[in-house]
Each structure stands twice: as structure tokens, then as C-alpha cells.
Amino acid sequence: MLPYALIYGSVALGLVAVVAVIGTDSQQLSGIRNLFTGQDNLARFQRLYLPGFLLAMLADWLQGPFVYALYEGYGIDREHNGYLFVGGFGASAVVGTVVGSLADKFGRRKFAILYCVIYFGHCATKHWGFFGMLMVGRILGGISTSLLFSVFDSWLVSESQRQGFNGEQLGNTFSLAYFGSSVVAIAAGQLGEIAANVAPLTKFGESGMYYGGYIAPFDLANVVLLLCMVYISKNWAENYGESAGQAGGGFRKAVGAIAGNKRILLCGLICSSFESSMFIFVFNWTPCLMEDGQPAPPFGQIFTGFMVFCLLGTRCYAYLARTLAVEQIGFLVMVLSATCHLTVYLSQNVSIRFVAFLAFETCVGLYFPMMGTLKGDIVPEDMRSTIYNLYRLPLNVIVLLPLLFNFSISTTFAVTTSILTIAVASAFSLKSRWKASKGKSDDLDELEALEQEALNNA
Numbered sequence: 001m002l003p004y005a006l007i008y009g010s011v012a013l014g015l016v017a018v019v020a021v022i023g024t025d026s027q028q029l030s031g032i033r034n035l036f037t038g039q040d041n042l043a044r045f046q047r048l049y050l051p052g053f054l055l056a057m058l059a060d061w062l063q064g065p066f067v068y069a070l071y072e073g074y075g076i077d078r079e080h081n082g083y084l085f086v087g088g089f090g091a092s093a094v095v096g097t098v099v100g101s102l103a104d105k106f107g108r109r110k111f112a113i114l115y116c117v118i119y120f121g122h123c124a125t126k127h128w129g130f131f132g133m134l135m136v137g138r139i140l141g142g143i144s145t146s147l148l149f150s151v152f153d154s155w156l157v158s159e160s161q162r163q164g165f166n167g168e169q170l171g172n173t174f175s176l177a178y179f180g181s182s183v184v185a186i187a188a189g190q191l192g193e194i195a196a197n198v199a200p201l202t203k204f205g206e207s208g209m210y211y212g213g214y215i216a217p218f219d220l221a222n223v224v225l226l227l228c229m230v231y232i233s234k235n236w237a238e239n240y241g242e243s244a245g246q247a248g249g250g251f252r253k254a255v256g257a258i259a260g261n262k263r264i265l266l267c268g269l270i271c272s273s274f275e276s277s278m279f280i281f282v283f284n285w286t287p288c289l290m291e292d293g294q295p296a297p298p299f300g301q302i303f304t305g306f307m308v309f310c311l312l313g314t315r316c317y318a319y320l321a322r323t324l325a326v327e328q329i330g331f332l333v334m335v336l337s338a339t340c341h342l343t344v345y346l347s348q349n350v351s352i353r354f355v356a357f358l359a360f361e362t363c364v365g366l367y368f369p370m371m372g373t374l375k376g377d378i379v380p381e382d383m384r385s386t387i388y389n390l391y392r393l394p395l396n397v398i399v400l401l402p403l404l405f406n407f408s409i410s411t412t413f414a415v416t417t418s419i420l421t422i423a424v425a426s427a428f429s430l431k432s433r434w435k436a437s438k439g440k441s442d443d444l445d446e447l448e449a450l451e452q453e454a455l456n457n458a
Contacts, residue, residue, distance in 0.1 A: 002289055002302075002350045006354065010354075011305045031176070041165075049155075049173065052235065053152050057185075058187075059228065061185040062217050062224065063123060065189055066217045070215065082404075085138065085283075088142035096143070096389040099147060100385040104240060108151050108155040115144050118143055121140045128210070150389050153376075154384040157376040160173065174369035174373055183311065185310075192216075192217035254390055264380075267391075271395075273422045275395050277420050288344060289354060313362040313365020316362070330371070330374060334420060334424045338421055340357070340359050
């Protein structure tokens with residue numbers, strides 16, 4: 001059985017590490033302080049963006065841990081549970097690319113609001129326990145997930161560039177956003193648990209409608225979605241592709257850009273490979289830490305530990321970004337992630353697997369600000385949302401495989417390790433191209449300096 005001392009000790013160690021990283025880095029302390037009290041343009045912009053983004057993430061985190069439990073309460077077996085998730089990821093794969101193109105054309109702010117509307121519908125369907133309604137909910141959830149992980153980042157990058165912030169400032173904003181997301185996730189787990197315990201799952205008359213129990217976190221998420229929708233409507237400006245809403249980033253144009261530009265392609269391979277492995281991990285960490293004949297470990301506390309180490313990763317990114325290029329950080333993250341999944345494949349020991357998962361969650365915390373900054377630099381502005389969703393297309397297909405074919409734990413992590421090996425190779429290639437371009441840039445700077453010196457001496 002997974003030792004309780006290891007679980008709680010890891011949580012404590014992660015918190016100490018977070019405090020240590022922030023406390024020994026005066027620039028991070030200054031950045032966090034400036035977020036709340038600063039009057040410069042960057043601080044004001046961060047205070048504009050972060051409440052909307054964090055409300056959207058809070059709604060997602062509130063209901064996420066309780067989906068399986070609610071389905072179980074409705075008597076949905078493992079096979080039909082898998083069908084529901086296939087429906088969600090299938091919808092994300094099919095609809096996501098179209099939604100991305102429309103967001104570029106008609107406005108990312110409008111589609112951030114649309115995320116709130118569609119996700120509200122997803123949560124509302126949980127009041128009915130029959131399979132057809134739950135499938136409708138999963139399809140709505142798949143569509144809204146595509147919006148959450150593309151439109152908000154696209155709005156941030158576009159608005160950041162419009163206001164003249166550089167890549168480092170954008171990276172800092174991404175780091176703060178996912179630092180806040182980890183904090184919100186920890187809070188959401190506790191709030192959701194409290195809400196779920198207020199009243200038991202109860203059928204409302206003969207209508208087939210239910211309330212209470214694990215439905216309550218979904219209702220709480222809907223309250224948050226309403227707040228998010230109001231906030232974005234009142235405070236965010238609209239932005240489009242560079243064509244100012246006239247043409248947007250068409251699907252064919254986006255596919256051509258990915259095929260014709262190796263940096264965009266490599267960025268997509270890293271994104272799809274890492275995030276598909278991450279989602280597969282999300283579905284499989286629970287059985288990985290269970291042993292036959294042993295009581296179930298405290299999953300709530302384990303989830304808290306994961307989020308603490310994810311929090312640590314976001315702070316490590318802010319520290320590393322001052323000395324390493326984003327391409328170099330990406331390569332290190334992919335290597336460590338592949339090592340973590342390989343460890344789970346090779347070892348049956350639950351304690352070793354748990355430590356590997358904590359290390360992987362640190363990589364997750366590093367990944368999101370790294371990838372947000374990288375995509376902000378590489379992906380063309382006029383088709384940003386479209387390309388972001390195209391990156392998610394192979395992701396959704398890959399995630400469906402273990403659900404459809406019911407892979408064993410060993411096979412599953414053999415697959416994720418192989419996928420992450422592709423990410424390592426892609427990150428190495430991207431880093432090598434960055435080094436080559438940097439070398440040319442340095443040579444040009446040196447040549448210009450020599451020419452200027454010659455002119456001065458003439």
C-alpha cells in the first residue's frame with residue numbers, strides 16, 4: 001500500500017520547495033507583488049486577464065474530480081463510462097478545428113463567452129442520469145474543452161502583442177496564469193468536496209431529474225461560469241486575426257502553414273505528444289496507485305500533492321526562463337516527462353510510481369507557460385486559434401486509443417513513453433534550429449559591429 005507518510009511528506013516537501021523557489025528569487029517576489037499593487041501597463045494587463053482565465057479554470061477544476069463518481073452513482077459501468085469519454089474526445093477532435101477557425105474570424109472574446117455557455121450546458125445535463133443525456137453532456141464538454149485550451153491563450157497572446165509586451169513578459173503572464181490555475185485547482189477540490197457533502201444524491205419526483213451529491217460541484221461550476229461570462233463581457237476587448245475579422249484563419253490556410261513551416265510543425269508535435277500523454281495519465285493514475293487486497297489510498301490528498309508539484313513547476317519555469325531559452329526548457333521538460341512515464345512502465349512499485357507522477361506533475365507545471373510562450377512566438381496571429389485546435393486533433397485521436405481498446409496499465413505507459421519520445425526528438429530539433437538561428441544572428445551582430453568600427457576609424 002502507498003505509505004501515508006510518503007503522501008503527506010511529499011505534499012509538505014512540495015510546499016517547502018515552492019516557498020523556497022519564490023523566497024530566494026527576488027524577481028519572482030517582485031513580480032507577484034507587482035501583480036497586486038503595480039500601476040505599470042503589464043500589471044494592469046495581468047489584472048485584466050487573470051480573473052477571467054482563472055474563473056474559467058475554476059469551473060473546469062470544480063467538476064473534473066467528480067465525473068467518475070457521479071457516473072458510478074448513476075450506475076454507469078466501466079464500458080459505458082468509456083463510451084462517454086470517447087464521445088467527448090471525439091467531439092473535441094471533430095468540432096475543435098472548426099471552432100478555432102470561427103474564433104479567429106468572429107472574435108476570441110465572443111468565443112470565450114461561448115465557452116461559458118456551452119460548458120454551462122455540459123454541467124446542467126448532469127442532473128439527468130440516463131445515458132443519452134449524459135452523452136450530450138460529454139459532447140458539449142469536449143467542445144468547451146477545445147475552446148478553453150485555445151481561445152483564452154489566443155486572446156492573451158494577441159492582446160499582449162497589441163499592447164507591445166515582449167516574449168519574456170508574455171512568458172511571465174503565462175507562468176502567473178498557470179501558477180494561479182494550480183492554486184485554484186487545490187481550492188476547487190476542497191470546495192467541490194464540501195458541496196458534494198451538503199446533501200445526498202436525490203431523485204426529484206418522477207421526472208428522472210436528480211440533485212445533490214456529486215451533482216452539486218457541477219452546479220457550483222455553473223455559478224462560476226456565469227461570473228466568468230459577465231466578467232469577460234464587461235472587461236475584455238475583442239480581438240481577431242490580423243485581418244480584423246474579415247477573413248480570419250481558414251482551415252486550409254492553417255494546414256498549409258503547419259505543413260510548410262517546420263517550426264510550426266515541430267511545435268505541434270511537441271504539443272500533441274505531451275498533452276495526449278498527460279490526458280492518458282489523468283485517466284490511469286488512479287488504478288496505477290491501487291493494489292489488490294489493499295484499501296484505496298487517499299485520492300483527494302494525492303490530487304492535492306499533484307497540484308502542489310504542478311505549482312512548483314510554474315515557479316521553476318519563471319526561474320529558468322531568465323537563463324535558458326524557451327526551446328531549451330522545452331527539451332528538458334520532454335526528456336524528464338519521458339523518463340517519468342518510462343519509470344511507471346518499468347516498475348510495479350506504487351511508491352516509485354507515485355514519485356514518478358509527482359515529477360511528471362512538475363513537468364506539467366513547467367510545460368504550460370513554456371508552450372504558451374513558444375506558440376505565441378511561432379504561430380501566426382491571423383490563424384492562431386485554428387492552429388491551436390489543429391494541434392489538438394491528433395491529441396484527441398491518441399487519447400481515444402486506450403479508451404477504445406482497453407489497454408492494460410503496462411501497455412498504456414509503453415504507448416505514452418513512445419509518444420513522449422517523439423516529443424523529445426521534436427524538442428531537440430526545435431532547439432537545434434534555435435541554436436542555428438541564434439548563431440547566425442550573433443554573426444550578423446558581430447559583422448555589423450565590425451563594419452561600424454571600420455567606419456568610425458575611416
